[in-house]
Amino acid sequence: MTFQVTVEPSGRQFPCEADETILAAALRAGVGLPYGCKNGACGSCKGKCISGQVVHGTHQEKTLSAAEEVAGGALFCCATPQSDVVIEAREVQGLDDYxxxxxxxxxxxxxxxxxxxxxxxxxxxxxxxxxxxxxxxxxxxxxxxxxxxxxxxxxxxxxxxxxxxxxxxxxxxxxxxxxxxxxxxxxxxxxxxxGTFFLREESDKPIVLLASGTGFAPIKAIIEQAIHIDSNRPMTLYWGGRRPADLYMHALCEEWASKLPHFKYVPVVSNATAEDQWQGRDGFVHQAVIKDLPDLSGYQVYACGAPIVVDSAKRDFVEKCRLPEDEFYADSFTTEADLAKA
Ligand code: FES
The missing domain is CATH 2.40.30.10 (Translation factors)
Structure with a gap:
């Protein structure tokens, strides 16, 4: 059975089979709904079901609680329609270019x-x-x-x-x-x-890049892209790890910082031991951002890493530092443990 999905506020419409997710149908139709993990773990695809009915497949409770679901919250990567539905979602432009x-x-x-x-x-x-x-x-x-x-x-x-x-x-x-x-x-x-975690090149806002561990990988790609397009947007990279060895491309980041006038690098280590002889910042990486930049109202933030880091950063940046919620772009790891749960 095929149902009609209408996206507000754009009014775009697409068909969705009763046994497919709204996200899968949207991507097939070239409608750019935001998403990350596609398995109910990251929350990137979260929106609202304004009218009609959806059922959710397996997802993590922290991503969409039962109370949120009752209030109309929906995870489009694991929601299938039971009727024609009207949903409210942000749309990502140009997703079907590639x-x-x-x-x-x-x-x-x-x-x-x-x-x-x-x-x-x-x-x-x-x-x-x-x-x-x-x-x-x-x-x-x-x-x-x-x-x-x-x-x-x-x-x-x-x-x-x-x-x-x-x-x-x-x-x-x-x-x-x-x-x-x-x-x-x-x-x-x-x-x-x-995924919809990528550099928004149309903005001219200064950028905070937040990485934990190998969350550095897409952040590195974003920095290389910004360099490639000669962006002069101020960028500050906060890279956190438990030990200094977790910052496995520290030298490259230092090189960027020394060569690029608009780029700053702040390495942060949470569990350094005496033998590490760590002289730099310590603690949790997102707290280093809050300390340095208590007002993020004019920024864009790109965050990638462990879910605990990404979730804490989003909550605290929005609540404590006035970051507009829609200027927080994130890619949260879904680890093997997460997949087992999801
Ligand atoms: S894309 Fe739906 S929860 Fe991650």
Whole structure:
């Protein structure tokens, strides 16, 4: 059975089957609803169902509580329609400029960036390019219909190879493979580009970039893109890790800071030990932002990392620092543990 979905305030309409999610139908119709994880874990696709009925598939309670659902809240990545529906959602322009494709790739390079982070470079088939926006991700298509998501760590103009930063999660389906049996020239299939986390180039607001751990990967792509388009928007990167070694491209960030007059870099470490001899900022990375920039009302924030970091940053930046909620762009990891829960 097919239902009609109407998006407010734009009034755009598209058909949606009773057994498909509203997000999947929107993307197929070229309607750019925001999204990240596609599995009910990140909240990027959250909006409202104004009229009609939807049912939700499995999702995390923290992302959409039962009370929010009763009040009309909806996660479009896991909501299917039961009738014609009118939804309220922000729309992302130009999302269908770069079509989502399934492609094979060959592992071109494996390089350890730290004890538990591997750079994986993928070579695409001859004469093929993946067009994407800096900040987007791909999903590896694994056995048994399993998928794992990784953000491109390079800007799209550096597109001869795609590079990813893969953190080892012991026991993880994919990352165990990356750190043990995966080798150069192996073939990996993926789908992409995905997600609506990317640099909004039309804005001229100063930017705060917030990364934790390998959340640095899409942030690096965004910075490279800003450099590539000669953006002179002030950018401040806050990169947080537990130990200094977690900031596995610290030297590159320092180099940007020394060469680019409008770029600042603030590394933040939360659990340094005496042997680290860490002289820099300590504590939680988002709190360093609050301390330095108590008024974020004129900023855009791009955040990527562990859900606890991204969620705390959004809450505190909006509530304490007057950041407009719609100027907080985020990509929250959905870890193997999250996927098990979702
Ligand atoms: S995209 Fe729907 S919760 Fe992440």
């Amino acid at each position: 079509p989502i494709r399934k492609m094979p790739s060959r592992v071109a390079k494996l390089e350890k960036l730290s004890d538990d982070v591997m750079l994986v470079a993928l070579q695409l088939p001859a004469n093929e390019r993946l067009q994407y926006r800096a900040g987007q991700y791909i999903e590896f298509l694994l056995r048994d219909n399993k998928r794992r998501s990784y953000s491109m760590a390079n800007a799209p103009h550096l597109d001869e190879q795609i590079t990813l930063h893969v953190r080892h999660m012991p026991g993880g389906l994919f990352t165990d493979q990356v750190f043990s049996t995966l080798k150069e020239r192996d073939i990996l299939r993926f789908e992409g580009p995905l």
